[in-house]
Amino acid sequence: MSxxxxxxxEIADMAGVSKSTVSxxxxxxxxxxxxxxxxREVIRATGYKANFFAKRLKMKESKLVGVVLPRMDSVTxxxxxxxxxxxxxxxxxxxxxxxxxxxxxxxxxNIRNLAQQGVDGIIVDSVGITERHVQLARSLDVxxxxxxxxxxDVHWLKLDDYAAGRLMGAYLRQMGHAHAVFxxxxxxxxxxxxxxxxxxxxxxxxxxxxxxxxxxxxxGFDFLSAYGCGPALEQxxxxxxxxxxxxxxxxxxxxxxxxxxxxxxxxxxxxxTGFGGYDVSAVVYPALTTVQFDYDLVGMKTAxxxxxxxxxxxxxxxxxxxxxxxRESVRRLGSDExxxxxxxxxxx
Amino acid sequence: MSxxxxxxxEIADMAGVSKSTVSxxxxxxxxxxxxxxxxREVIRATGYKANFFAKRLKMKESKLVGVVLPRMDSVTxxxxxxxxxxxxxxxxxxxxxxxxxxxxxxxxxNIRNLAQQGVDGIIVDSVGITERHVQLARSLDVxxxxxxxxxxDVHWLKLDDYAAGRLMGAYLRQMGHAHAVFxxxxxxxxxxxxxxxxxxxxxxxxxxxxxxxxxxxxxGFDFLSAYGCGPALEQxxxxxxxxxxxxxxxxxxxxxxxxxxxxxxxxxxxxxTGFGGYDVSAVVYPALTTVQFDYDLVGMKTAxxxxxxxxxxxxxxxxxxxxxxxRESVRRLGSDExxxxxxxxxxx
DNA sequence: CTGTTAGCGCCTTCAA
DNA sequence: TTGAAGGCGCTAACAG
Numbered sequence: 001m002s003x004x005x006x007x008x009x010e011i012a013d014m015a016g017v018s019k020s021t022v023s024x025x026x027x028x029x030x031x032x033x034x035x036x037x038x039x040r041e042v043i044r045a046t047g048y049k050a051n052f053f054a055k056r057l058k059m060k061e062s063k064l065v066g067v068v069l070p071r072m073d074s075v076t077x078x079x080x081x082x083x084x085x086x087x088x089x090x091x092x093x094x095x096x097x098x099x100x101x102x103x104x105x106x107x108x109x110n111i112r113n114l115a116q117q118g119v120d121g122i123i124v125d126s127v128g129i130t131e132r133h134v135q136l137a138r139s140l141d142v143x144x145x146x147x148x149x150x151x152x153d154v155h156w157l158k159l160d161d162y163a164a165g166r167l168m169g170a171y172l173r174q175m176g177h178a179h180a181v182f183x184x185x186x187x188x189x190x191x192x193x194x195x196x197x198x199x200x201x202x203x204x205x206x207x208x209x210x211x212x213x214x215x216x217x218x219x220g221f222d223f224l225s226a227y228g229c230g231p232a233l234e235q236x237x238x239x240x241x242x243x244x245x246x247x248x249x250x251x252x253x254x255x256x257x258x259x260x261x262x263x264x265x266x267x268x269x270x271x272x273t274g275f276g277g278y279d280v281s282a283v284v285y286p287a288l289t290t291v292q293f294d295y296d297l298v299g300m301k302t303a304x305x306x307x308x309x310x311x312x313x314x315x316x317x318x319x320x321x322x323x324x325x326x327r328e329s330v331r332r333l334g335s336d337e338x339x340x341x342x343x344x345x346x347x348x
Numbered sequence: 349m350s351x352x353x354x355x356x357x358e359i360a361d362m363a364g365v366s367k368s369t370v371s372x373x374x375x376x377x378x379x380x381x382x383x384x385x386x387x388r389e390v391i392r393a394t395g396y397k398a399n400f401f402a403k404r405l406k407m408k409e410s411k412l413v414g415v416v417l418p419r420m421d422s423v424t425x426x427x428x429x430x431x432x433x434x435x436x437x438x439x440x441x442x443x444x445x446x447x448x449x450x451x452x453x454x455x456x457x458n459i460r461n462l463a464q465q466g467v468d469g470i471i472v473d474s475v476g477i478t479e480r481h482v483q484l485a486r487s488l489d490v491x492x493x494x495x496x497x498x499x500x501d502v503h504w505l506k507l508d509d510y511a512a513g514r515l516m517g518a519y520l521r522q523m524g525h526a527h528a529v530f531x532x533x534x535x536x537x538x539x540x541x542x543x544x545x546x547x548x549x550x551x552x553x554x555x556x557x558x559x560x561x562x563x564x565x566x567x568g569f570d571f572l573s574a575y576g577c578g579p580a581l582e583q584x585x586x587x588x589x590x591x592x593x594x595x596x597x598x599x600x601x602x603x604x605x606x607x608x609x610x611x612x613x614x615x616x617x618x619x620x621t622g623f624g625g626y627d628v629s630a631v632v633y634p635a636l637t638t639v640q641f642d643y644d645l646v647g648m649k650t651a652x653x654x655x656x657x658x659x660x661x662x663x664x665x666x667x668x669x670x671x672x673x674x675r676e677s678v679r680r681l682g683s684d685e686x687x688x689x690x691x692x693x694x695x696x
Numbered sequence: 697c698t699g700t701t702a703g704c705g706c707c708t709t710c711a712a
Numbered sequence: 713t714t715g716a717a718g719g720c721g722c723t724a725a726c727a728g
Contacts, residue, residue, distance in 0.1 A: 005489075007705055018715045023707055030713065047487075049464040053404040054705035057720050062401070072433065073426030073644075081420040085447050094465065097445050099433055116397040117442065139395075141353075223631045257631045280628055283571045283605045296421075355721055366699045371723055378697060402721035405704050701726075712714080 006046045015042045026050060056118065065306065066114030066122040068098045068107060070148070075278050076295045080125060080147070083299020087307065093120070102127055108136060115140045121306045123147065128190060129154060145306040147298060149191050155309060157302050159320040161191045164275060164291045165199020167324050168245060173204050176333030177243045177271065179213040180204060181236040183229060183255065184247040185221060192247055196275060200245060215241060219251055226254025230262070237270055242333060249274035249281045252288055256329075267331035277325055286328035294321065354394045363390045374398060404466070413654065414462030414470040416446045416455060418496070423626050424643045428473060428495070431647020435655065441468070450475055456484060463488045469654045471495065476538060477502060493654045495646060497539050503657060505650050507668040509539045512623060512639045513547020515672050516593060521552050524681030525591045525619065527561040528552060529584040531577060531603065532595040533569060540595055544623060548593060563589060567599055574602025578610070585618055590681060597622035597629045600636055600677075615679035625673055634676035642669065 008026075012019040015038045024030050025039045042048070056062045065088060069077050081097075088095060096119060100107035104127060111133075114122050122144045126133070129151035137144045137154050146156040172180060182200060185193045197216075205212045215236045219229045226246065233244055233255065246252035252274035259266055266272050266286050274281060277292025298320060305317050356374075360367040363386045372378050373387045390396070404410045413436060417425050429445075436443060444467060448455035452475060459481075462470050470492045474481070477499035485492045485502050494504040520528060530548060533541045545564075553560045563584045567577045574594065581592055581603065594600035600622035607614055614620050614634050622629060625640025646668060653665050 005705095008707095009705075019706080020708080020715060020717095021713090024714085027707075032713065035714090051405070051705050052464065052466045053401045053410070054720090055707080056401040057399070057405050057705080057722090058707050059720095072429040073423065075421065075423070075426075078421030078423075078426055081445075082447070085420060089447075094444055094446070096442055097429075098442070099430070099437075116400065118400045223627065227631070253628065253631050257633060260633045279571065280601065283575070283601050284632055285605060285608045353721095356723095357721075367721090368700080368723080369698060372698085375723075380697065383698085399721050402704090403723080405706090405721080406723045407704090698728080699726105700728095702724085704722090706720090708718090710715100710717085712716095 005051070006048050008048075008050070011039065011042045011046060011048050014046070015039045061120050062118050063093050064096055064117070064119045065093050065303075066096045066098065066111075066117070066119040068100055068110040068114065068122065068124045070100050070102050070107075070125055070127045072097075072099050076276065076293075077125065079295035080299040080302075083296040083301075084123065084303045085299075086296075087300050087303035091307070100127065104128060104130060104132075108132055111136060111140070111144065115142045121145070121310050123302055123306055128188065129156070143306065143309045145302055145309065147302045155305065155314075157298070157305050157317055158191065159293055159298055159322065161195035162199035164293070164322050165196040165201070166203035167199075167291050167322055168273060168275070169200040169203030170206070171324050171326075172243055172245070172271075172273070172330070173206070173208070173212070175271075175330055177204075178208070178210065178333075179215075179239075179241045180243045180245050181215040181217055181233060181241040182245045182247075183217050183219055183226065183233065183251055185251075186218060192275075196247055213240070215239070219247075219254075221248060221250060223250060223254040223257070226251040227258050230255070230258035233258070234262075234264075241270075243271035243273065243330065246272065246274050249276040249278045249288060249290055252290070252329075253281070253284060256284065256286075256288075267329050271330040273330060277323070282327065289327045289330045290325050292323045292325050297321075353399070354396045356396075356398065359387065359390045359394060359396050362394070363387045409468050410466050411441050412444055412465070412467045413441050413651075414444045414446065414459075414465070414467040416448055416458040416462065416470065416472045418448050418450050418455075418473055418475045420445075420447050424624065424641075425473065427643035428647040428650075431644040431649075432471065432651045433647075434644075435648050435651035439655070448475065452476060452478060452480075456480055459484060459488070459492065463490045469493070469658050471650055471654055476536065477504070491654065491657045493650055493657065495650045503653065503662075505646070505653050505665055506539065507641050507646055507670065509543035510547035512641070512670050513544040513549070514551035515547075515639050515670055516621060516623070517548040517551030518554070519672050519674075520591055520593070520619075520621070520678070521554070521556070521560070523619075523678055525552075526556070526558065526681075527563075527588045528591045528593050529563040529565060529581060529589040530593045530595075531565050531567055531574065531581065531599055533599075534566060540623075544595055561588070563587070567595075567602075569596060569598060571598060571602040571605070574599040575606050578603070578606035581606070582610075582612075589618075591619035591621065591678065594620065594622050597624040597626045597636060597638055600638070601629070601632060604632065604634075604636075604677075615677050619678040621678060625671070630673075630675065637675045637678040638673050640671045640673050645669075 008019045008022050012022045017035050098110040124146045126146050126149040129149045134153045147158045150156040184197045187193045217229050217232045219225045274288045274290040277290050281288035301317050356367045356370050360370045446458040472494045474494050474497040477497045482501045494502050495506045498504040532545045535541045565577050565580045567573045622636045622638040625638050629636035649665050
């Protein structure tokens with residue numbers, strides 16, 4: 001059971017060489033084929049593995065990267081992690097994961113914690129980058145790449161929420177909608193609450209002869225919260241709104257449920273859209289028209305970015321693609337044969 | 349930027365004491381308040397943090413636990429992780445996560461890898477515990493706790509899939525159903541494909557005067573695969589099946605979509621059930637009747653179990669609760685006033 | 697209570 | 713090519 005942890009000294013003795021020779025065998029080279037063979041054999045027999053901590057104490061790099069997440073149980077986080085792993089795993093990096101539970105303080109503490117552990121770099125899927133983040137990043141000597149949110153004074157990489165909003169705004173305008181209600185989240189979430197909404201607003205209003213109306217309703221990220229906004233939504237529909245633009249697919253799902261219970265038909269009576277492109281959004285009915293985010297790719301790009309700053313090649317990364325997925329939840333308005341929908345599959 | 353990594357020796361010098369004194373200050377105690385104050389001040393000023401690797405090299409425990417997951421992007425895995433973190437975090441443990449991508453070989457490699465990193469223990473959410481797992485666990489000196497699957501020769505802790513199946517079987521029997529089609533997954537997944545089905549079968553057949561029929565259809569775990577089974581399902585419905593018992597909520601969602609497209613009404617024309625109790629299952633329509641699993645709790649219990657074997661108090665853990673959640677997707681059959689549904693909220 | 701002395705297991709000059 | 717020696721930063725006896 002408790003196999004004595006074999007050390008480099010022991011295998012050196014067994015092979016009749018010095019530990020430096022074994023070390024050389026393990027790392028660079030520079031040894032005779034004869035001794036190499038002996039060492040190889042002993043190592044195989046004993047199942048020797050270099051002590052991780054001793055090694056890291058000597059070497060500068062730990063091959064450990066920290067990943068701090070806003071929460072663990074979210075579809076987007078899962079995809080992000082998959083992408084990150086896809087890059088790190090083949091390069092021998094291991095991930096130390098910490099959850100911030102949606103708390104800025106915890107996020108900061110986690111970063112500090114990770115830095116102390118001696119990780120080579122940190123990826124932070126942030127809930128919001130504050131001045132304290134900037135300070136901390138500056139004071140730490142371990143490189144940090146942020147995603148989810150952005151800030152001029154740190155390394156960051158995220159998909160363009162403003163562009164996503166624009167994509168949806170332009171699409172709905174072309175579908176003949178002129179009065180929308182935007183069911184969004186708090187502006188404190190700069191990316192989802194701010195950029196996404198603003199992008200929608202700008203593109204939805206853009207280039208109209210008449211004026212467009214956009215009402216706002218604020219909700220949380222969960223189904224229940226969105227569902228609870230139902231009555232407010234009805235008010236705005238009575239006021240003439242023809243589409244509910246939800247800040248996330250999850251929010252849209254809550255809205256869909258509310259409408260279903262009230263026998264409000266989607267998209268016949270009102271259109272509904274989301275953002276995110278979760279798998280489940282394609283299987284509900286009506287299937288959700290949404291802007292799809294490739295979180296897997298975001299994870300890969302972010303991880304690659306961190307690797308780049310680690311190796312000094314700190315060059316800007318490319319854009320992240322955004323796709324509008326037309327499904328069943330939006331109705332085309334207006335009797336005239338509206339112009340064909342332009343290609344929304346290009347980046348806005 | 350590159351703040352020179354300050355060592356314990358340096359702060360010892362600055363405080364005018366020996367490094368052992370500083371070490372003592374950091375760990376046990378045994379120092380005068382005077383020196384303690386001086387050290388405290390120096391540490392605060394320098395922002396000194398003990399080198400993680402040097403410390404771990406000396407100490408026997410690494411305060412690192414490995415977690416190997418079948419995949420990253422799954423709701424259940426997310427919840428499990430949340431639960432695991434809830435136990436480990438307050439105790440100062442950090443989690444090293446690795447994904448097996450549904451591969452047994454990768455799972456084995458990950459365990460080996462983690463053991464080599466010097467983690468104190470490993471949690472494996474397994475895709476299937478083979479003899480090779482048992483061998484490996486035996487040969488490694490780091491304790492391993494498995495979940496998701498079970499095996500007599502290793503530490504394991506999982507929810508009772510057989511009992512969950514029974515819960516559903518008994519419920520549907522009481523609801524007057526006598527002919528079901530079980531839409532399950534491969535038997536190679538002992539827990540979901542085997543136990544869950546067998547439990548259902550046993551309880552569904554149990555204590556009947558007449559005979560019950562259960563047809564089988566095999567699918568994958570994803571929406572699309574389940575959706576693709578639609579035609580087969582129709583066959584069995586034509587043959588008299590009144591309920592489709594899906595092995596997971598996700599599978600049920602795919603089925604619901606299929607039926608919706610074909611204008612088959614649920615539960616009027618056919619009942620549908622799931623297993624899992626995912627959040628989204630409550631918001632779709634009809635809301636899914638399902639057996640709810642508390643993966644968060646599973647994570648907590650598993651983590652606690654690992655901690656227990658780590659500290660030698662290797663005692664058996666309690667049962668994990670299972671709840672049947674009655675929602676909208678099952679119709680009561682039979683004209684007679686069936687006996688009231690017994691309490692399914694107790695453990696089967 | 698405190699400083700001195702040994703290593704933990706590994707890598708890396710430095711001579712040989 | 714190889715071995716000896718030194719040290720990474722820290723903790724844990726051991727004497728004072």
